[in-house]
Amino acid sequence: MNHRLLTSIGIAVVSLSTAAGQVPKTTAQAPAKVVAKATAAGKKPGAFRTPWGDPDLQGVWNDATSTPLQRPGGVGSKDVLTDEEAEDFQKTLAFDLTRDRRDGGPEVDVNRAYNDHWMDARRLKITADRRTSLIVDPPDGRIPPRVPLPPERDKVRAERAAANDRFNAGLPQHYTDFSLPVRCIIRTDSPPYLPTIYNNDFQIYQSPGYVVIAPEMIHSARIIPVDGRPHLGKNLQQWLGDSRGHWEGDMLVVETTNFRDYPGVIFQGGNRETYKITERFVRIDATTINYEFTIDDPKTWTKPWTARIPWSRIDPNEQMYEYACHEDNYDLVHFLTGARSREQRGETK
Amino acid sequence: MIAVETAVAIAILGLAAMPATGQQTPASAGQFPPYRAPRMADGHPDLNGLWQAFVTSNWDLQDHEAQPGPHPEIMGAYGAGPAGQSIVDGGEIPYKPEALAKKKQNFEKRTTVDVSSDKTWHALGDPEFKCYMPGVPRATYMPFPFRIVQGSGPYILMAYEFTTATRNIRMNWKGEYPTPSWMGWNRGHWEGDTLVVDVTGQREETWFDRAGDYHSDELHVVERYTPASPYHLMYEATIEDPKVYTRPWKISFPLYRRMEKNVQLLEFKCVPFTEELLFGHYNKQATK
Numbered sequence: 001m002n003h004r005l006l007t008s009i010g011i012a013v014v015s016l017s018t019a020a021g022q023v024p025k026t027t028a029q030a031p032a033k034v035v036a037k038a039t040a041a042g043k044k045p046g047a048f049r050t051p052w053g054d055p056d057l058q059g060v061w062n063d064a065t066s067t068p069l070q071r072p073g074g075v076g077s078k079d080v081l082t083d084e085e086a087e088d089f090q091k092t093l094a095f096d097l098t099r100d101r102r103d104g105g106p107e108v109d110v111n112r113a114y115n116d117h118w119m120d121a122r123r124l125k126i127t128a129d130r131r132t133s134l135i136v137d138p139p140d141g142r143i144p145p146r147v148p149l150p151p152e153r154d155k156v157r158a159e160r161a162a163a164n165d166r167f168n169a170g171l172p173q174h175y176t177d178f179s180l181p182v183r184c185i186i187r188t189d190s191p192p193y194l195p196t197i198y199n200n201d202f203q204i205y206q207s208p209g210y211v212v213i214a215p216e217m218i219h220s221a222r223i224i225p226v227d228g229r230p231h232l233g234k235n236l237q238q239w240l241g242d243s244r245g246h247w248e249g250d251m252l253v254v255e256t257t258n259f260r261d262y263p264g265v266i267f268q269g270g271n272r273e274t275y276k277i278t279e280r281f282v283r284i285d286a287t288t289i290n291y292e293f294t295i296d297d298p299k300t301w302t303k304p305w306t307a308r309i310p311w312s313r314i315d316p317n318e319q320m321y322e323y324a325c326h327e328d329n330y331d332l333v334h335f336l337t338g339a340r341s342r343e344q345r346g347e348t349k
Numbered sequence: 350m351i352a353v354e355t356a357v358a359i360a361i362l363g364l365a366a367m368p369a370t371g372q373q374t375p376a377s378a379g380q381f382p383p384y385r386a387p388r389m390a391d392g393h394p395d396l397n398g399l400w401q402a403f404v405t406s407n408w409d410l411q412d413h414e415a416q417p418g419p420h421p422e423i424m425g426a427y428g429a430g431p432a433g434q435s436i437v438d439g440g441e442i443p444y445k446p447e448a449l450a451k452k453k454q455n456f457e458k459r460t461t462v463d464v465s466s467d468k469t470w471h472a473l474g475d476p477e478f479k480c481y482m483p484g485v486p487r488a489t490y491m492p493f494p495f496r497i498v499q500g501s502g503p504y505i506l507m508a509y510e511f512t513t514a515t516r517n518i519r520m521n522w523k524g525e526y527p528t529p530s531w532m533g534w535n536r537g538h539w540e541g542d543t544l545v546v547d548v549t550g551q552r553e554e555t556w557f558d559r560a561g562d563y564h565s566d567e568l569h570v571v572e573r574y575t576p577a578s579p580y581h582l583m584y585e586a587t588i589e590d591p592k593v594y595t596r597p598w599k600i601s602f603p604l605y606r607r608m609e610k611n612v613q614l615l616e617f618k619c620v621p622f623t624e625e626l627l628f629g630h631y632n633k634q635a636t637k
């Protein structure tokens with residue numbers, strides 16, 4: 001494995017944390033064989049059950065991995081790394097990110113130390129099956145090409161991109177220039193669940209008729225009825241949408257609708273009327289849940305796509321903490337006041 | 350007139366001297382006939398459901414008249430608060446004299462917002478006004494429902510509609526709180542049919558109501574949830590804080606099961622409702 005490839009994977013890893021609202025580059029690649037077997041249905045059906053008979057997903061789980069959502073461009077059709085390549089990749093990633101490096105000057109050094117402080121150490125490991133992407137379908141491991149968008153949706157995307165650019169340039173004009181996570185409105189509490197730099201823990205609670213998923217990244221609980229009730233009326237929309245689950249054997253299948261009409265709410269800028277997300281949770285052994293999501297939105301992408309992320313059970317004594325995001329969101333004021341100071345000094349970028 | 354004042358003073362002293370417990374029949378016994386709740390597989394009562402308080406204590410824990418909101422000139426009757434009776438055992442919160450002055454200042458500055466400095470970020474204003482997590486016990490009597498999720502694991506979740514706050518109740522947990530938090534460090538156990546939750550480690554910034562009732566970093570709350578009927582839980586909370594009160598005190602009221610067909614916990618993600626208030630001042634157009 002050459003170092004250019006490693007770097008491109010490393011960049012893809014970092015970009016995951018800002019995936020919401022950004023438009024991926026798509027590249028045409030030769031289709032590779034499908035890596036993923038069909039989602040494991042569990043070795044022993046019925047092995048993990050609650051006292052009331054539902055499959056038992058209760059516990060604290062962690063979805064951190066360094067495997068990127070999309071297969072990096074340089075990797076070609078390679079879908080699985082060898083043991084040696086995987087080891088090499090993890091070592092190089094660890095070296096790229098460590099605070100113990102001193103090359104690159106003081107600013108880079110400080111940035112590395114800052115990131116290292118936040119970094120979930122589990123982020124340095126790729127998935128156990130050594131895949132080169134979390135996306136398992138299409139076989140090229142990449143989000144399918146977009147369909148042409150109508151001008152009004154292109155405009156929304158362009159406005160969002162311009163706001164991101166102002167933020168990245170250190171010159172946000174308005175609190176709405178920040179992304180929803182920076183504004184502490186939604187973080188990893190909205191589907192699909194993707195690994196990020198820190199706080200990758202999820203606690204699953206269950207009671208008869210309900211599955212509830214609470215992420216560590218922000219204090220909210222996604223309450224999923226599994227009692228067959230209908231969705232909310234179409235005029236009642238929510239930041240996290242409205243989720244309904246049902247059991248297919250050992251698998252929890254969740255469909256989510258009724259997302260709010262606001263840029264950044266729907267993953268990757270999907271179209272609210274046609275966007276459909278289906279998530280599947282299946283416990284394959286005592287310490288692993290396979291989490292899969294499929295996104296189907298014919299007004300945004302040329303075909304559906306599916307990603308799979310293993311969730312690992314964490315030691316119950318390794319507790320989750322409250323994440324009070326908005327309550328101490330000093331950053332938002334610092335960013336805005338910093339931008340105003342820079343404008344006064346005549347700095348434009 | 351002097352005689353009347355003396356009589357009032359004696360009455361107030363009399364209230365303050367009453368013991369915190371024992372003067373009333375336990376609410377769960379007095380208001381409801383005996384009740385045995387359905388059981389979970391572990392033999393404990395099943396508290397699952399969507400619950401809501403219908404007291405007006407979020408405006409004021411103690412007796413209060415109907416009142417205008419902070420800006421009646423623009424909010425009219427929309428901003429006004431309802432009258433309500435005290436849910437405090439004995440009627441009054443036993444403040445130390447110096448602490449009462451702080452409560453009054455809290456009330457006067459309840460809608461003051463100043464996030465210009467990290468150090469004084471939380472100095473003034475009601476946290477509810479800024480959409481901050483409400484803490485315990487306030488979360489229980491805000492005018493929003495909450496869901497109890499009780500399964501077969503060692504945790505019970507309380508998920509609140511207001512700012513989608515959550516509490517993880519750790520059953521029979523021994524460890525002390527690792528760091529202060531807005532919703533506290535919640536350790537639960539069963540005493541008969543009562544879920545008892547011991548809450549420590551709450552951030553000192555939370556308030557109890559819009560009247561400015563408050564506590565310090567030594568707050569200790571013990572909650573009791575007791576099934577009283579298929580549709581009611583009796584709720585009690587004993588509040589202790591030697592820095593602020595002369596003795597522990599108690600609140601109690603019933604929680605009602607929400608019964609509407611297909612009712613569910615919705616979102617009250619209120620951050621977007623406060624951004625202009627908190628951050629609008631620092632936007633570009635504001636400084637032109």
